[in-house]
Amino acid sequence: MLPLLAVLILGVAWEGAVLVFEIPVYMFPALSVIWSEFLTNVGLVAGHTVATLGTVMGGFALSIAISVPLAVLIASSPLMANAIYPLLVLTQSVPKVALAPILVVVLGAGEVPRLVVTFLVAFFPLVTSLATGLLTTPADLIELGRSYKATWWQELVRIRFPSSVPFMFNGLKLAITFAVVGATVGEFVAADKGLGYQIMAATAFFNTPAAFGALVILSLLGIVLFQAVVIIEKVFFSWSTPMEADLQ
Amino acid sequence: MQALLEVSLAIERNEFVSIVGPSGCGKSTLLRLIAGLIGPSSGKVTIDGSAIDGPRRDVGVVFQAPTLLPWANVLDNVLFPLKILHRLAPDSPAKGRELLRLVGLSDFERKMPSELSGGMQQRTSICRALITDPDILLMDEPFGALDALTREEMSLELLRIWQEQPKTIFFVTHSVPEAVLLADRVCVMTARPGRIIEIIDVPLPRPRSYEQESLQEFQNCAKRIRQHIFGDAAASARTGAA
Amino acid sequence: MAAAVLVAGLGFSTSVMALDEVNFQWSWIPTGFYAPISAGMAMGFYEDEGIDLTVSTGRGSGDAVKKVAGGGSPIGDGDISAVMSARAEEGAPVKCLMHEHNHSPHSLFILKSSGISHFKDLEGKTLATTPGNSHRNYFPIAARMAGLDPDTVSWTVVDATAMPSLLINKRVDGVPYFTSNASFVEPQAKAIGDELVIIPFADYGFDIYSYCIYARDDVIEEQSDMLQRFLKATVRSFVWARDNPEEAARLHKERWPDTKYEDNLAGWVDLSGNMFGKDKSKDWTGHYDMAKVQKTYDVLVESRGLNPDFDVTEVIHDSLLPQM
Numbered sequence: 001m002l003p004l005l006a007v008l009i010l011g012v013a014w015e016g017a018v019l020v021f022e023i024p025v026y027m028f029p030a031l032s033v034i035w036s037e038f039l040t041n042v043g044l045v046a047g048h049t050v051a052t053l054g055t056v057m058g059g060f061a062l063s064i065a066i067s068v069p070l071a072v073l074i075a076s077s078p079l080m081a082n083a084i085y086p087l088l089v090l091t092q093s094v095p096k097v098a099l100a101p102i103l104v105v106v107l108g109a110g111e112v113p114r115l116v117v118t119f120l121v122a123f124f125p126l127v128t129s130l131a132t133g134l135l136t137t138p139a140d141l142i143e144l145g146r147s148y149k150a151t152w153w154q155e156l157v158r159i160r161f162p163s164s165v166p167f168m169f170n171g172l173k174l175a176i177t178f179a180v181v182g183a184t185v186g187e188f189v190a191a192d193k194g195l196g197y198q199i200m201a202a203t204a205f206f207n208t209p210a211a212f213g214a215l216v217i218l219s220l221l222g223i224v225l226f227q228a229v230v231i232i233e234k235v236f237f238s239w240s241t242p243m244e245a246d247l248q
Numbered sequence: 249m250q251a252l253l254e255v256s257l258a259i260e261r262n263e264f265v266s267i268v269g270p271s272g273c274g275k276s277t278l279l280r281l282i283a284g285l286i287g288p289s290s291g292k293v294t295i296d297g298s299a300i301d302g303p304r305r306d307v308g309v310v311f312q313a314p315t316l317l318p319w320a321n322v323l324d325n326v327l328f329p330l331k332i333l334h335r336l337a338p339d340s341p342a343k344g345r346e347l348l349r350l351v352g353l354s355d356f357e358r359k360m361p362s363e364l365s366g367g368m369q370q371r372t373s374i375c376r377a378l379i380t381d382p383d384i385l386l387m388d389e390p391f392g393a394l395d396a397l398t399r400e401e402m403s404l405e406l407l408r409i410w411q412e413q414p415k416t417i418f419f420v421t422h423s424v425p426e427a428v429l430l431a432d433r434v435c436v437m438t439a440r441p442g443r444i445i446e447i448i449d450v451p452l453p454r455p456r457s458y459e460q461e462s463l464q465e466f467q468n469c470a471k472r473i474r475q476h477i478f479g480d481a482a483a484s485a486r487t488g489a490a
Numbered sequence: 491m492a493a494a495v496l497v498a499g500l501g502f503s504t505s506v507m508a509l510d511e512v513n514f515q516w517s518w519i520p521t522g523f524y525a526p527i528s529a530g531m532a533m534g535f536y537e538d539e540g541i542d543l544t545v546s547t548g549r550g551s552g553d554a555v556k557k558v559a560g561g562g563s564p565i566g567d568g569d570i571s572a573v574m575s576a577r578a579e580e581g582a583p584v585k586c587l588m589h590e591h592n593h594s595p596h597s598l599f600i601l602k603s604s605g606i607s608h609f610k611d612l613e614g615k616t617l618a619t620t621p622g623n624s625h626r627n628y629f630p631i632a633a634r635m636a637g638l639d640p641d642t643v644s645w646t647v648v649d650a651t652a653m654p655s656l657l658i659n660k661r662v663d664g665v666p667y668f669t670s671n672a673s674f675v676e677p678q679a680k681a682i683g684d685e686l687v688i689i690p691f692a693d694y695g696f697d698i699y700s701y702c703i704y705a706r707d708d709v710i711e712e713q714s715d716m717l718q719r720f721l722k723a724t725v726r727s728f729v730w731a732r733d734n735p736e737e738a739a740r741l742h743k744e745r746w747p748d749t750k751y752e753d754n755l756a757g758w759v760d761l762s763g764n765m766f767g768k769d770k771s772k773d774w775t776g777h778y779d780m781a782k783v784q785k786t787y788d789v790l791v792e793s794r795g796l797n798p799d800f801d802v803t804e805v806i807h808d809s810l811l812p813q814m
Contacts, residue, residue, distance in 0.1 A: 024659075026678065044748060102560075109515070143285060143311070143315075144311070146285060147285060149305075149332070162320075165319065190546070190557075197519075206675075239318050
């Protein structure tokens with residue numbers, strides 16, 4: 001109830017500020033203006049949203065597919081960790097906006113460069129938290145497995161992975177949020193559809209309300225996807241969420 | 249650093265042996281040697297004449313902490329060793345349930361470990377150790393984390409299980425009464441470096457109960473153990489107090 | 491009967507196979523500037539030349555040149571200054587095949603109420619610019635041509651979205667835009683009861699080339715036939731759109747639903763006027779006047795410090811254009 005109230009207050013303050021201070025529409029359009037612009041172009045916005053959602057989910061899936069073996073590799077030995085971590089940090093310090101045009105040249109103008117940008121923005125927290133989870137598996141659980149001669153693979157699949165689930169979900173929550181950012185960055189740089197493209201095009205077309213509308217949808221998309229991950233964790237991995245969370 | 253020095257101990261089949269000693273005397277190390285979780289720097293540990301070179305299928309271990317998998321329910325935790333050993337059979341769940349019944353956890357097989365009390369968790373972990381039908385059960389201060397009442401209850405339960413399913417039990421504890429009450433023989437160790445000072449036969453009749461604590465034989469055994477651990481004067485003071 | 495159908499089917503599929511798949515890398519989002527291309531695609535002009543055309547929007551001329559030079563698309567469009575800079579400075583293998591603008595679309599947008607009507611009136615005034623804006627580089631040259639000492643004008647660097655509001659709120663005296671942006675800013679000037687005045691740099695003899703269509707060297711060498719057909723369809727599209735501007739704007743809106751018909755029309759009419767003259771009297775062919783190419787490059791040498799020894803013929807390849 002409280003979050004809803006907060007959003008409501010924010011909305012009223014927004015609308016009021018625009019009216020009182022007579023902020024021109026091309027600077028900061030009122031919510032009502034954004035809303036009516038949105039209503040006239042619902043179909044268009046829906047198309048852009050679907051395109052962005054596709055890139056987000058694709059990039060998110062790619063992040064998971066690459067982060068899991070990478071985290072296993074990092075957790076396998078300190079030597080591996082020392083070899084891989086600097087490279088990972090490097091991928092994070094390179095500005096994606098600068099990297100994206102190069103990716104387009106190398107990978108072509110299709111969906112692939114956007115997926116790669118999304119992956120590059122999203123995968124890092126997933127790798128680090130999953131690796132941390134694998135490495136901080138309680139020693140007594142490991143010893144339990146060893147007392148039954150668990151193989152490396154059994155230890156990984158039956159003990160280390162399940163034990164890392166809370167860490168993994170922390171990483172997934174960050175990754176899905178970053179994936180939205182990454183997809184948008186990719187669309188800023190090379191796309192003919194998607195909310196990122198819409199923001200860019202609407203700004204250039206001097207259609208500020210449409211740009212803000214896309215911005216709002218993008219924020220909502222981020223919130224909804226984040227909550228989806230939270231719900232998946234609660235429903236399928238309830239043991240990993242602390243009891244206090246249920247009491248709230 | 250050398251944890252153990254010249255330890256020599258022979259255990260009979262289906263015998264119940266307790267190990268007592270102060271912290272750092274190496275009793276847990278000794279247990280881990282037998283479990284095959286670590287190897288000896290010199291000397292050897294043998295079971296039925298063959299040296300231990302790693303964890304064995306006929307040995308079950310109960311740790312001080314229940315070490316249950318938090319993501320699996322009680323029954324799945326009990327069946328976990330069979331899964332790892334690729335010995336999960338169609339009748340395995342029934343066998344797991346039978347063990348849970350033995351420790352009074354029949355109604356809890358679908359519960360998650362976080363929903364259980366400490367005593368129930370440790371019962372589950374004992375079932376888990378028993379699911380593979382081990383000939384030898386190694387217990388590393390299994391009741392150390394439980395409150396006194398639960399502790400007494402659990403030790404009697406262990407004796408009942410041992411009666412029903414005879415096996416060799418190697419029981420590490422730092423409770424003197426517990427060691428005496430449970431064991432056929434109590435192995436007393438001292439610290440730095442760890443070594444066995446004496447192996448004491450417990451002449452109490454079975455079945456045992458905590459009422460036997462007042463018997464002279466019990467007192468004698470306990471006093472002798474305490475003398476080894478704390479020295480003569482301290483031991484008599486403690487016995488007097490008890 | 492069955493055999494006849496089969497033969498007909500094969501015949502059909504081979505004619506589809508014959509289409510060359512070509513991606514055209516635009517330098518910018520689909521403004522009305524690109525209405526002729528959308529129209530040509532919708533009218534089937536490219537298919538008539540055996541080309542299955544797709545387009546990608548771009549994020550500026552430099553971005554598009556990079557994507558074409560790097561092998562992303564065979565053909566692109568954008569400001570010739572980007573093509574010249576890329577070739578002269580980094581040896582990027584791209585050449586201009588045809589020009590779109592006859593003269594530079596660079597201009598200064600001013601409010602009528604300011605009383606400014608000539609560059610000479612700008613002495614002591616403040617203009618806004620965005621980072622890396624080519625207007626900022628070209629202005630001193632155009633100013634000197636107009637008889638204004640460029641150093642008497644001060645500039646404030648702002649974000650692109652802030653430019654129109656600075657003008658409308660009279661925080662600055664003028665903002666630089668391509669003439670084609672008039673339709674976006676004009677309504678805002680009208681909203682405060684003012685009027686937009688546009689002073690093209692070209693009015694003072696600042697006569698350089700601007701937008702062009704270019705291709706990569708290896709494409710020119712190995713697929714000149716395809717390029718010839720592409721250019722033929724493109725010129726046909728421009729001429730058709732000149733004669734049917736409303737229809738071109740409508741077809742563009744159909745392909746790019748984010749755009750507005752009015753903006754499309756205004757954007758295309760602006761370019762069309764640049765190419766063919768406001769009264770459609772000019773003979774636009776897309777061929778280059780090499781003296782003007784040199785002049786264009788000289789401006790870049792002066793404004794951006796490019797290598798003065800670069801041979802400008804290296805960057806022009808207009809012999810694939812159809813003769814009109």
